[in-house]
Amino acid sequence: MTALCPRTDQGPVTTDGTLALVNLSARIDGVAAPVHRAASAVPLAVARQAVLVDLLTLRGHLLSRVADYEQAAQLSERMVWNTPDDSSALLARARTRATLHRFAEAMADLDAAGRAGAAQSTLDAERAAILQAVGCHAEAHALLRSAAPHQSAFARLSALAVFRAEQGETAEAEHVFDEARAAHRGVSPFPLAQLEFRRGVMWLREGDLPAARSWFDTALRRVPGYAPAAGHLAEVDLLLGAPETAVARLRPLVETSDDPEYPAHLxxxxxxxxxxxxAQPWRDRAAERYEELVTRHPEAYADHAADFWLTVGGDVDRGLQLALQTLVMRRTSRSYALVRRAQEASEGLAHDASASRHPATSM
Incomplete structure (x- = not known):
C-alpha cells in the first residue's frame, strides 16, 4: 500500500516524502548498475545515463549534495564523449552545466542538441530557465510563452510562477502558484515540494518572514528530508531571534549535506x-569547503562564498574579491547588489581602521 502524507495548506495529496526519498536512492542504485554493466552497449548506456543524470540532479537538490551534482556532470560528459551527436546526451550535459551555473556552455549544448534533433519546446524551456538565471527576463518570458503549448499545465504554470516571483510580481505570482498546485497530477511529492520551496524563497526575498516560514514548513512537511527548506527555515528562525531553534534545525544538515552553506549558517x-x-570549528569547516568549491565550480559557488566571507567568515577583502569575480561571470542585479554590499563593508572597515589610528581628541 502506498503511504500518503496529509494535506498541507489544502494542497494535493502525495506519497510520503520520506519513503519517496528512500525510493529515489533505490532507483538511482537500480539504474546505475546496468549503466556500468552496459559500457559496450552505447544506446542502452545513453538512455539509462540520461535518466540517471536527472535522478542524481534531483537528489542533489533535495539533499543539498554537491557530490550528486558532480557525479551527474561526470556522467553527462562521458555520454557526450561517447555519442557527441546524440540529443539526449547533449541535453543531459546542458542541464548539469546549468546546475553548476556554466550557462554559456549549457547554451552551446542546447544549440548542439537542437541540431541533433531535440524538440524545440524542450530547448525553449531549458533556455528560458538559463536566461532567467542571468537576468535576461524579457527573452526568458518569450521562450516560456513559446514552450507553454507543449508542456503540462503544472510545468507551464510552475515556470510562470517562478518567473513572476523572480520579477517581484508577488500578487500575480501568488495567483499562479495556486494554479500550479491545483494543476499537479500524480503522487510524487517532489515537484510540489520544490514549488512550495520557491514560493517561500519569494517571500523571504520580500522580507515577509511569516509567509516564508509557512511555505518552507509546508515543503518540509511534504518531504521531511528536504535540506534547502530546512536550511531556509533555520535562516528565518535566526532572523526572528530564535538562534537555538536554528541550531537544532541545522545540526542534522551538516551531517547529511556536503554544502558549506549549512556549517556556515550553523x-x-x-x-x-x-x-x-x-561556532569556530564550523566556521573553519565552511571556509575550507568553500575554497574547494570555488576552485572547482566558481560559477556556482563564488557568490555564496562571498556572502560567507562577508559575514561569519570574517574576511571582507576575500568577500569583495569573490563578489567582483561573480559580477564578471554574471551581470545580474543580485551580483551588483553583492558587490555594493562588499564595497560598503570594505569602506566601513577602512573607516574603522582610520578612526582607530587617529582618534578624535576631546576638548
Whole structure:
C-alpha cells in the first residue's frame, strides 16, 4: 500500500516524502548498475545515463549534495564523449552545466542538441530557465510563452510562477502558484515540494518572514528530508531571534549535506546564541569547503562564498574579491547588489581602521 502524507495548506495529496526519498536512492542504485554493466552497449548506456543524470540532479537538490551534482556532470560528459551527436546526451550535459551555473556552455549544448534533433519546446524551456538565471527576463518570458503549448499545465504554470516571483510580481505570482498546485497530477511529492520551496524563497526575498516560514514548513512537511527548506527555515528562525531553534534545525544538515552553506549558517547561529567556541570549528569547516568549491565550480559557488566571507567568515577583502569575480561571470542585479554590499563593508572597515589610528581628541 502506498503511504500518503496529509494535506498541507489544502494542497494535493502525495506519497510520503520520506519513503519517496528512500525510493529515489533505490532507483538511482537500480539504474546505475546496468549503466556500468552496459559500457559496450552505447544506446542502452545513453538512455539509462540520461535518466540517471536527472535522478542524481534531483537528489542533489533535495539533499543539498554537491557530490550528486558532480557525479551527474561526470556522467553527462562521458555520454557526450561517447555519442557527441546524440540529443539526449547533449541535453543531459546542458542541464548539469546549468546546475553548476556554466550557462554559456549549457547554451552551446542546447544549440548542439537542437541540431541533433531535440524538440524545440524542450530547448525553449531549458533556455528560458538559463536566461532567467542571468537576468535576461524579457527573452526568458518569450521562450516560456513559446514552450507553454507543449508542456503540462503544472510545468507551464510552475515556470510562470517562478518567473513572476523572480520579477517581484508577488500578487500575480501568488495567483499562479495556486494554479500550479491545483494543476499537479500524480503522487510524487517532489515537484510540489520544490514549488512550495520557491514560493517561500519569494517571500523571504520580500522580507515577509511569516509567509516564508509557512511555505518552507509546508515543503518540509511534504518531504521531511528536504535540506534547502530546512536550511531556509533555520535562516528565518535566526532572523526572528530564535538562534537555538536554528541550531537544532541545522545540526542534522551538516551531517547529511556536503554544502558549506549549512556549517556556515550553523556557525552564525551558534554565535548568535553566544556559543562562540562551538561556532569556530564550523566556521573553519565552511571556509575550507568553500575554497574547494570555488576552485572547482566558481560559477556556482563564488557568490555564496562571498556572502560567507562577508559575514561569519570574517574576511571582507576575500568577500569583495569573490563578489567582483561573480559580477564578471554574471551581470545580474543580485551580483551588483553583492558587490555594493562588499564595497560598503570594505569602506566601513577602512573607516574603522582610520578612526582607530587617529582618534578624535576631546576638548
Amino acid at each position: 556557525a552564525l547561529a551558534l554565535r548568535a546564541a553566544g556559543r562562540h567556541q562551538e
